[in-house]
Amino acid sequence: MIRRLPQWDLTLIALTIAAGAWSAYLSPYYLNIDQIAESTRQFVYPGILALGLAVVVILGEIDISLASTLAFGAVLFSKFSAFGAPLWVATPLVVAACAALGALNGVLVARLGLPSLAVTLGTMGAFRGLAFILGSEMGYTDFNDRYLFVGSEQAFGPVPASFVLFLAVAIGIGALTHWTVFGRRCYAIGLNKEASWAAGIDVARLKTQAYALAGALAGVAALVWIGQYGSARGDNADGAILFVVTAVVLGGVDINGGRGGILGVVLALFLLGTMRNGMGLANVPGPTQTIVLGALLIVGVLRPVIVQGLARVRRLAFSQPAVSSD
């Protein structure tokens, strides 16, 4: 089963290259370094959320409140900016506040034993409500330029600074999940919660930490958001969570926990990004894009079943040549 992991990643890479080729065919504007680099911007904030979500999913839980935490973080940033606080003061405080929200999810799930889908369904509304209450009606737009740097500027040539940030976060989270004790324990809990507990792992504490991490990353994503869109309002990123979940599951992370890796999630984001970018440049209507992405999700996950089915057919066809087919 673990062997399936690299195979899925390879499939994602192959699909991304195919998607790139198809996009180039669809639109003459696609194959352009500047364009492709710029297009990565669209997927940085959902990507950072997806990285946080992946850790939670590996644990065997889920968190659909992350987009709301982002909105809360964005509004909190706006308060700091209005106050005139420098970015290096605001960022750790906002990230900490978002981590606290995440930890709240963690406590409810890990210590009170509530089902994570139900809890985060509730906190999704509650956190966004908090963002609305904290923020103003019109939204805040008068950001100090420093705050906008990450989301809007470019770092190396045409590569956006936010994309560099995303890669850094991805490498960090990847290292965390694959090379640290924390990460290994997350996988263990995801595979078998009871056995892990019996083995002496503090399941509740780890889960709380993972949720807090996801919350903190949502705060980082909020920083990218305000730079990219220059606005902080209660309805920021409303509805983004479905795309984030899609990226995580398409990346091969098993929704029941214990399997999958960060590399898969990053590759899935590239695949989704390439497809959306290509279709967008060719002005493919929104609904058609939605259908294609939905189909991609299902076909992608059905692949092993299809492969198995084909293998079975092949076996049947070759094993009994004397028997007449009916």
Place this chain on the structure above:
Amino acid sequence: MRLESQAPRGDDATRRGLGQLALRFRVSGVVLFLVLLCVAFALLRPAFMTPGNLNAIISNAAILAIVAAAQAVVLITRNLDVSVGSMMGFAAYLTADFAAHHPGVGGALLLMPLLIGGALGAINGLLVAYGQVSPLIATLGTMSIYRGLTYVYAHGQEITSSRLPHWMNELPDMRIAGVPVLVLIAAALVCLLAAFLNFYSLGRRMYAIGSNVSASAFFGLRTKRIVLFAYTLGGVLCGLAGFLYAARVGTVTVVLASGWELTSLAAAVIGGVSVAGGSGNVIGAALGAVVLATIDNGLVLLGIPEFWRMFVQGSAIVLAATADVLIATQVRHSLRARRRLARTWS
């Protein structure tokens, strides 16, 4: 944990206990919650308790109650369905479009949304049960596909109530003994479903699968077929709900019911249906819908700003889930204590 409900037959003391009843029907949490809400609102604004207002609440909740019940049916088998909104939209739009082009079509029109919903639900079921796709992924994908297909079919048009058959527009407004027909339909459906799930073997098998799939398979249950059935049933209910939605609101757009997947999930959760499967009841899910409608109504009545509504609703979901788990734990402990006591005396 769920073995508690199968207490040894001869154990009268435990069977008679209120705790046993509560655990069986799992509605105690949401009923308590609803009562508390109503009392709170009534104290703050006596106008809340008028028959007209209460009527308004259950009318608003009716359609959501059906969809919440559909979601509950799937949840009980330890699966979920986030494509309910898209199924409603697809069924509603196609039916409305057909009706608009064939004026004079009678009650047979009702078959269309049921069949369409059932077909869509069946596709979901096939993907999950036979395709071995995780329910979240499968229904996330079909959610997009069904909504996208609705768009492609609609070509940017919406269907207005004037093009719908007269009887369809009249239906939700009719009242029997002062209660809107819509509410009666929803209540009847939910009661039938509850009876089916509790007293028919197929219904009980759905609970069994939700509790423990592998054990059920070993026991000889055809798990795949039953899951397929659950999804199809859910789809049929969504088709009906979509039709009623169109009849009620009048204008049928492509984005009909988008967002209802999360709302129906919220209603089911508030109603005590466990997302881990195997417990909960459609009646609870329907009451969860009533809770949401009550909150909405109460907030308007009290003049609370829109900003707070989302916060209150989200907190309500968390509180309901907490209350439900706390009650269930308490009940379990009391049952275990009583059993231990009974055993020491035997």
Place this chain on the structure above:
Amino acid sequence: MKLHTILLSGAGAILALGLAASGACAKDSGFKIMMTPKWTGFPYFEAAAKGGREAAAELGDQFVYAGADHADVSLQVETLQNFLNQKPDAIELAAIDLNAVAPVLKQARKRGIVVTTFDADAAQDARDMFVNQLSYKQAAKTMLDCALIDAPQGGEIAFVAASPTAPNHMAHIKYMKEYIKDDPKYQVFKVVDTQYAGDDDAKSYDVAVNLMQAHPNLKVIISSSAVSAPAGARAIEASGHVGKVFSTGFALPSAIKSYLKDGSEKCFALWDPQELGYLATYATHLKLAGKLDLKPGTKFTAGKAGEYTVGDNGEIVYGKALMFTKDNVDKFNF
């Protein structure tokens, strides 16, 4: 053979003249104009696109219409970014969030792309012109006039908007409240509530029901959102409040025709979205061809849409409000 040569040389001469002419003065046709709505699939925006296509065809421009299938800020920005990369001459949009689209629009303007907003404005320094269907004051007045037709003696009224963050709806409400306070004609009204329905049918319906319960003496529900007004009318019918409570505001004539016909409602308002799209595209073309100066007070003719004057801050007000009543609703087919 002789005829052949004459014809060929004639054609060649015309071609040469044409080439010379186009080389001599600036390009005045064949522009690439791209339009994106708040979301596709909504008849209102589809009608605007139709108008835009009409204008482009008339003027010899290329017209592309694309967008996401639901109102999502980041998707709209993504669409605009994709537009940018297709190197159009102009971009038209109805902005979901006036600030979120500002960065990408400013980038477009830096590249010399003309940016026009219609229906919903973006930040002023991010676009060249804003084709406003009605000035906010005019919109407010029109809705109040409709309310007067519904309830000439006045009474309690409530507002329904999409969300507290929708700038046009909030502006409507602000001016309506001002008119009610200052203008004797409208002082018969008393505002008792403001609710939000997120441009969602079912929510609008439920909100209307709850409003009628919360305010037993409510006379009129005024909806800025074209989704909420018909839903409100439906709710009134269903709950048996016909004649006691009225729903009005902006709505597509096709959506409220039946209520006007059966007498449960008396008046709704809107404007012609097709002509709005036509005007926006026409004005954009004129700007591209260098024939439109956006200084306040400039007058120009936009084909069959008529004559218009540029206002302050690049705002062009379309200004043709339509009030639908039982007598005239059949004239409209959108």
